[in-house]
Amino acid sequence: MSSLSVYDYILVGAGTAGCVLADRLSQDENARVLLVEAGSATLPDAVTHPPAWPALAASAAGWGDVTVAQRGSGAPVAFPRGKGLGGSSAINAMVFARGHHTSYESWGDHGAKGWTFEDLLPYFQRSETAVSGATGRGSNGPLFVAPAAEPNEVLLACLNGAVEAGHRRAFDISGGLEEGFAPVDLNIVAGRRQSAADAYLTPALKRHNLDVVTDAVVHRLVFDGTRCTGVEYRAQGQVRTAAAAGEVVLTAGTVGSAQLLLRSGIGPERDLRRAQVDVFHALPGVGQNLHDHPRANLVYRAQRLVPAARNNHGEILGLLRSAPEADGPDVQIIFIDIPVPNPVAPVENGFTIGVSPLRPASRGTLRITSADPYAPPVIDPNYFSEEQDVQAVLSGITAARRIAWSSALAEWGIEEVSPGLSAVDRQSISDHARRYFGSYCHPVGTCMMGEDEVSVVDSALRVRGLDGLRVADAAVIPSIPSNNTNATVYAIAEKAADLLRGA
Ligand SMILES: Cc1cc2nc3c(=O)[nH]c(=O)nc-3n(C[C@H](O)[C@H](O)[C@H](O)COP(=O)(O)OP(=O)(O)OC[C@H]3O[C@@H](n4cnc5c(N)ncnc54)[C@H](O)[C@@H]3O)c2cc1C
Numbered sequence: 001m002s003s004l005s006v007y008d009y010i011l012v013g014a015g016t017a018g019c020v021l022a023d024r025l026s027q028d029e030n031a032r033v034l035l036v037e038a039g040s041a042t043l044p045d046a047v048t049h050p051p052a053w054p055a056l057a058a059s060a061a062g063w064g065d066v067t068v069a070q071r072g073s074g075a076p077v078a079f080p081r082g083k084g085l086g087g088s089s090a091i092n093a094m095v096f097a098r099g100h101h102t103s104y105e106s107w108g109d110h111g112a113k114g115w116t117f118e119d120l121l122p123y124f125q126r127s128e129t130a131v132s133g134a135t136g137r138g139s140n141g142p143l144f145v146a147p148a149a150e151p152n153e154v155l156l157a158c159l160n161g162a163v164e165a166g167h168r169r170a171f172d173i174s175g176g177l178e179e180g181f182a183p184v185d186l187n188i189v190a191g192r193r194q195s196a197a198d199a200y201l202t203p204a205l206k207r208h209n210l211d212v213v214t215d216a217v218v219h220r221l222v223f224d225g226t227r228c229t230g231v232e233y234r235a236q237g238q239v240r241t242a243a244a245a246g247e248v249v250l251t252a253g254t255v256g257s258a259q260l261l262l263r264s265g266i267g268p269e270r271d272l273r274r275a276q277v278d279v280f281h282a283l284p285g286v287g288q289n290l291h292d293h294p295r296a297n298l299v300y301r302a303q304r305l306v307p308a309a310r311n312n313h314g315e316i317l318g319l320l321r322s323a324p325e326a327d328g329p330d331v332q333i334i335f336i337d338i339p340v341p342n343p344v345a346p347v348e349n350g351f352t353i354g355v356s357p358l359r360p361a362s363r364g365t366l367r368i369t370s371a372d373p374y375a376p377p378v379i380d381p382n383y384f385s386e387e388q389d390v391q392a393v394l395s396g397i398t399a400a401r402r403i404a405w406s407s408a409l410a411e412w413g414i415e416e417v418s419p420g421l422s423a424v425d426r427q428s429i430s431d432h433a434r435r436y437f438g439s440y441c442h443p444v445g446t447c448m449m450g451e452d453e454v455s456v457v458d459s460a461l462r463v464r465g466l467d468g469l470r471v472a473d474a475a476v477i478p479s480i481p482s483n484n485t486n487a488t489v490y491a492i493a494e495k496a497a498d499l500l501r502g503a
Helices: 016-026 050-058 101-108 117-127 153-164 196-204 253-263 269-274 387-404 407-412 426-436 486-501
Strands: 006-012 033-036 128-130 143-147 180-183 210-213 216-224 227-235 238-250 294-302 316-320 331-336 350-357 365-367 378-380 414-418 469-471
Touching: 006 016, 006 227, 006 253, 016 033, 016 196, 016 210, 016 486, 101 117, 117 128, 117 486, 153 180, 153 316, 153 331, 153 350, 153 387, 153 407, 216 238, 216 253, 238 253, 238 486, 253 365, 294 387, 294 426, 331 387, 350 387, 387 414, 387 426, 469 486
Parallel strands: 006 033, 006 238, 033 210, 128 143, 238 469
Antiparallel strands: 180 316, 216 227, 227 238, 294 350, 294 414, 316 331, 331 350, 365 378
16 A cells, blocks of 8 residues: 655556666655565465476466467467566566577667667676676675576486487576576575565565556556656555655566557557547557477486476576577577477376577557556467568477487487477478467567667657656567577566666
């Protein structure tokens, strides 16, 4: 329950970015900060237990979104995102890795300045204490990150198989500088998940100048002329307004931040009219440029018993190039110590090799159907609509199979169940991947940063053409980093805190 009536900063959404900003901005004891979160302060116990994460998206800690039917499959795809303190960082798979530095080069394509890998480096470092002590990593940040101390034996066999197949053994695959295979850093401390709420928000809650309101969906933004002066939200059955003397910062995520702009009449005129929302400020890029990493899975049955998971299931991964001439790694292979559900046959004992095109060219949209804050969004990532994404996944599947056929895995007595060895030619493999992939849960891009017409926020994350309003979360990412996204969102929020404080 909020105790102040006017705030210097109002943050909408207590996910990865919102928790960072709530902490960093409230460090100035003269700054009055309000954090409003749609979900609960109390999350299911399973949130803390790393191997339990796959069930969380369907719990009260997730929004339960699905996409529209996708072209390759004709079916909708589950599109998980977190709800509650910590947001997606409270339900995610805890892989903590920067994108490879080459993947940030395109962030300037629409004119964004100050967002190269080198520019982000101090912010990556500020967020973390990397237990490995690897060169270029942080040593004093709130997140304590480290690779699994004792990875699952089956995953170590996969790592050995990757090296046997000719891949590089990396040292620090989380640092953004290397290619090859290695155990990846995890957001796990003493056997428990460390979410953004655990690392940043909880220690800040004692501050008198920070108010946190949960179970409160922000309906729309409030304006005086072109200046955003607050938010309207519903909590405990009542609609309330919180006033901002300074700025409103959207940290509601790739879906939530775009949805809130659209509901407030900020977006492409045609889309707004179709949803019967009055156009307040035409901004054609809102909800465009939605993209994500799709992931195809190769599921193996094993004769030898796979040890029970102790961590996040995906303790080891590799970054590789789909073709030697690629600008950087554009495929991820991740080893997973359970057989994920597959369309061919049930597997009781086994493991999975996940393959994801890391630099997808496919782009989709996020739309609303009405101004109703409780109407589900229309999510269309348009997966595999570009042939280059299909080629990248094919290349990754070929590499994954070579690893599976290595002598390092022979003693596990494995059999590929899905897609299965009847899928040998390129057409049948790509048909299978396009039909049975899932979201890797890394959506970005609906409020792209840049300085051109299709950009939603400028290089300082200010919504173009309006005052007192910024977006500072995964939505601003112009093109997805070539690894899991959370570490990048932490860095964006750390930099946003400097931008807001005028540092
Ligand atoms: C199941 C899953 C697994 C993942 N695994 C990994 C992984 O292993 N490694 C990795 O790097 N990344 C992973 N990710 C992605 C990563 O967690 C996200 O990229 C990152 O957390 C996004 O941060 P964010 O701040 O942009 O949004 P979020 O963390 O999603 O936060 C947005 C917050 O805003 C709130 N909100 C939305 N709308 C409103 C509203 N109108 N009013 C009030 N509050 C609102 C939401 O409830 C949520 O709490 C995963 C994500 C999921 C869902």
